[in-house]
Amino acid sequence: MNRILKTAAIAAAVIGVTGVAQAREQVRIVGSSTVYPFASYVAEEFGATTDFPTPIIESTGSGGGMKLFCNGVGEDTPDITNASRRMKVSEFERCMENGVTDITEAMIGYDGIAFAQSSTNEPVDLTLEQIFLALAAQVPVDGELVANPYTMWSEIDPSLPEREIIVYGPPTTSGTRDAFGELVMEAASEEMEAYGGEAYTDIRTDGAFVAAGENDNLIVQRLSENTDAFGIFGYSFLEENADTLSGASIGGVEPEPEAISSGEYPVSRSLFFYVKNQHAEEVPPMYEYANLFMSEKMIGPMGYLKGLGLIPLPEEMRAAQREAVKNHEKLELSDLQ
Template structure:
């Protein structure tokens, strides 16, 4: 009998199998949006409490930061799932593809409004998106020309507004909430104005009026409780959880309320998502139970637990469509993002 030998091809296969087994893990790793974080955390805690799997590890890195880490590759040291408070960008999809992350499932979990909030020591206020843009943009039109923003107080923009210094706690550029705010407020206003050449403009002033407060929305909440003259913006769920201390401004005459957010009447409403790296499914078997739990009626329906902590649920037909797509692990295509 010939002695047993291993060819180079066979050895590679054995080593690959060994490495895969060595790195297989029970605990899911999740990154991404601070807005989706409370919902994802609730599902993670439920998974840990009701199944054999350990509670997933979730890092609040911001939507952009999460996408960057998620798309680094298929190695099991990379995240299994990334949360996002805006849809994946085509450029992010392409980066994933370039790094071999080619089998992604997209999950839409509900809607959210961006609350523009202040301490409830102040009275209710209605702001237009144009007033907010004029308060924050680096260049604003004065007498038909774009100049460095001269406004120091809200009343400088409109005499009907409070005689308070303009000061806003907001998200960094890695945040999906920042992306959505820029697009739905700053860019939506400027692309309709001749002074900007009818092109979107979102450069925020750098004189200390806008205070980058990191990815933690709870930090903005705490700052507003102390700095009662300031405004801040964050996901609606954080306003609902802190309604004893904060109030949201009406935007263009519409209150930040669930019905208005769900219908799209509230002008700063967006969708919430998570993205699944299907190549990890076999080596991280807990993923299937976590994903199924997140997309279940128990979590994201009109009677689901997540509605109770601020998620704006999808219309029933749309909810069922997304539940079906995720259950079948529909493969994301770049055409879906355009």
């Protein structure tokens, strides 16, 4: 082997062992569109108050972020991924297979999934079953499961508006879609005799449900253009657009902070970010950013992020999560099972 090839081989081997070719000072973050507004605020504050550049954040969806995060350890992989649901066992295992073996989980707070409409409409109160019947691919009719025949909300229940069923929602890569599947579709179908107690989460594909991309602002925009439609997105986007949108109550419960944090609002979930500890030496500001995110001034009851729609965790939980991040606590498979 000549000297040039030998040198290149040694360099490649070193990069393969360390995982990151060279140090960088800009944190790279991917993941959930729901967590994006919160992470962006922290990133801007971090850039303004430290000597490090503002982190780069991409809104890829929770599933897309996990895929990128778990691709491996190296300069071309993200340091942190945001998620609007907890990491799945399959994602954790993929991380391990690709050498991402030291991860810290951070729960930042709660969020509710809003089923929202233009505020020009009358208030609507829906049940989980009614939402399910509007969106499921197959529904029970006369004791048989058939392709969903409903085109109007009033066909599901005469008390509902005489409006066409059009719902703008997140794509399959979104944590919001995962959470909606679990908290609405699964919860409703398991209580319906026609499904034999089994969870059913297939969404209809005949145009009644429209996957509107990872940018929840696009769904907000579409609701102003089509006032008959509903949209599915995180509570923070509802609060941010309270002048033009209203959230349907579900089971008589309004999507409000107190109801979301208590779990009374039935479509509530936890929000997370995940830190790749193996990048710590090569990305010096990574932990500083994570600690700022977990600080009281960000996620506390009087914190900046509450003003953006984040529902704070109880005090003891916030303290425990803060310590886990500060101590770089390693996520184990058993934590997810």
